[in-house]
Amino acid sequence: MNSEPDHAALAAGRQVGVAGAETLPPFQARMARDLAGRFLPPVLAVASVIAIWWSLYLIYPRLLPGPMNTLQEALRLVRDGTFFFHMYQSLRRVFVGAVVAMFFSVGVGIYMGTVAMGERFFQPLVVLGLTIPGLMWALIAVMLFGINEFSPYFAVTVTIFPMLVINIWAGVKSLDKELIDMSHVFHFTKWMKISQVILPQLVPNIFAATRYGLGLAWKVVVVVEMFGTSNGVGYQVMKSYQVFNMEGVIAWTITFVVAMIIIEYGLINFAERRLTAWRPRVEVWRR
């Protein structure tokens, strides 16, 4: 059997078969396979959760609200604008707290990773901060500052600050020394070293820290809102709980989760893709 490819056909750009080799599937088939590979697993994951919920509702209809009733409640919240108002309040608190924590943690993390004295000074404080639960900070914030906007900002900032610092500190410790030396040889200023050499290497650590930090910040904000504010998702969940409105509690939880997913996929993933566009895609499990 002749196993030589048809060179003339290859040169003409036609798809050719070679004995013993697979031909490429048509473009549409590959596209469909890629789309299925990308979207099917998350859809299946969500569908399985709904299926379990539905089954439990059928078994305990008095205890759990049905998925359809809850969906209707969620749609009502969206339609009458309640969702947008309260979600905006919670989002604002999360983002202000997270941005303030990020700002200080990048500075402290770089300082700890590059100056031995800074590491010795901040390490015990960071470890101490990690051991204090976010709920404690929420309580302390409301007791210290009362029912006002500063309480959630403070609680979010101090709760996520230590874990952001830990991530950034770890990233600084694994910086590429050769690139740092290069920046020294070519007389980069301190600011050039930080902005062009150090921070881009910390991008994966900063994104990991942001994801983790935002997840935690949400929880803290909800807790503070439950007893320390008069608006926000946490306040609404508490209000529904007080009148034993299970549909309301779950509807707020779902809308809250949907908002988180939009932030994760629409904002964080997008920003990460943009900032790591320089990196060729790595396929570990080739087919």
Place this chain on the structure above:
Amino acid sequence: MAELLVKDAEKWFPREDGRPFKIIDRLSFAAREGCVTVLIGPSGCGKSTLLNSVVGLENLDRGELIFINRGKPEKRPLIGYVFQSPRLLPWKTVGENISLALQGAGVPRSQWQSRVTRYLNLVGLQEYANQFPLYLSGGQRQRVGLARALVIESDIVLMDEPFASVDELTARQLRQTTRRLCEQLHRTVVFVTHNLAEAAYMGDYVVTLTPRPARLDAYVPNPLPSPHHWGADIYKFAAELENKVTLKEDTEI
């Protein structure tokens, strides 16, 4: 342009057990203005340590590095460095990597574009200015490293085994490009290698070093006329160099 004099240089490193060992021992030589001076010696004899001392990444324990900068005697000369691995910032395009060297050297922003284009042309990468380094081959990345060292119009260019990590055919092309640019731009170059034929081709002067600790073994002017051509003459000179290189390590130190 500038000249570099290395005078009685000594460098010690600590061993794992804490006792120091000498890596460079009373080394003296001159890298002449506008010439390529090749340092050749076995691996680990302190060649890279010496270059790192010239740019301030290491400090000599004794001896002096004297820069004679005739054009601007009051200023420390500008030094470009071609590393063994290209050390490009992977998140910056080729053009941006070269521009950063210009920014570090204090070149006005208005000149960046024209200089980047000129030096990318010289190394044959004019079409790659907007490409990220990870999408280039090893040889192309090394060319970008070369362009970055030259673009700042440095008085002295240090090259630390710049072609050691590429295949022989690519290395040969890179040597030709580098040698041509050295002749064309008249830069003072200190070129480190452990490849005798490369030393014979690249150098106007060849400094052979002893195995650790590095001492001056021989200072050999290249008898071949410029421009150098890769061929039998190069191998003949390489064989002469081989006879001058001391291969036995001094175990007394």
